[in-house]
Amino acid sequence: MIQVKDLHKGFNGQEVLKGIDYQFERGKTNLIIGQSGSGKSVFLKCMLGLFKPDQGAIEYDGKPYSNFSDEEQRELRTEIGMLFQGGALFDSMTVEENVMFPLRMFTNQKRGEMRDRVHEVLERVNLEGNDTKMPSEISGGMQKRVAIARAIVNKPKYLFCDEPNSGLDPQTATVIDNLIQQLTHENEITTVVITHDMNSVLEIGERIAFLKDGLLAWKGTKEDIFHTQDKTVTDFVYSSNLFKKVREAQLKGH
Template identity: 60%
Template structure:
């Protein structure tokens, strides 16, 4: 479980996060949604320590990340898997080397042990045998799956994903969502996904927080979001005539 309490963050005079609190539970897909520039990525980065919040705390199963020393932070960092935008694979490394990277960084396992883990993760994302390919030889969906394999290589307790569907066709996007969903349940991971993909919201949004104007404007599930009378949520989720019409049939 991850708890965030009263997170504030500014960049100079741009006051982006104005006191966000939420609880993200184990084995659950937690989505952070909101308009462009609403601070979703900034919140994610505050949670993983890539930004220092100006105020507030981020608590990983009782451990307050914002108040730990460097070594204690590294211990939590080892429990975190990340899949950031554009998969962020190393172009000069093969699929195998990319997935092995965190194991090389954080473990003292033998080469055989690491390779066994890499192959297990590649099999899990349906990429068995693709070890020696380079990112340039992969489709967008395959790159995402390599990114997921790398993110789970260390058997994370926490998984952070920023825009998993960007650049993917709708069908591939749904497959990636389903994969994240399955892995989250299978390994009881606390998963936090930043997205503005409405298919994801409706498909895997077990727990959603909606950011607006630097604050948590709404919180609930995908079932609840379809029936909320919160105006900002409705304007965001059902922005097009098509989605408005679909909502009326729900």
């Protein structure tokens, strides 16, 4: 679980995050949505420790990050998996080497043990037999699954996903969404997903935080979002044709 308390962050005298309180639940897919410039990326970087908040606290399982010793910060980094926008695979490394990278960085495992773990996670994301291929030799959807395998190879407690469906076709995006949710449930991970993809909201939005102008404007589930009367939220989500069609189908069903 990650608890955010009264989080403020600004740059050059301009406040970007203006006092956010929120709790990211363990074993659930926690989505952060909002327009460009709403503060989503800054929020994520604060949680990752890349930005130091001006005010407030971020607690990992009840302990404020600001109180972590250097050793505890290093330990936390081993417990975090990160799925970057676009995948961010190393072009010069094979699939196996890409997935093995966090094990080499953060563990003292022998190579045989690392290879066993790599093969285990590649099988879990349905990529067995692709170990020796280079990223350029596989599809975009397969590259994203390699990136997911790399993000979970160290058995993280926390998984952060930055626009995981960027550049993918709708069918492949749904596969990636469902894989993230399955892994979250199977391993009881606290998963945080930043997304602009309204299909992701429909597929895996177990908990949704909607940011606007640096504030938490709304929170709820994918079911709640269809019934909210909050105009700020409805103006945003119903700009998506997908949401309009689903909403119309729901109304006809009643």
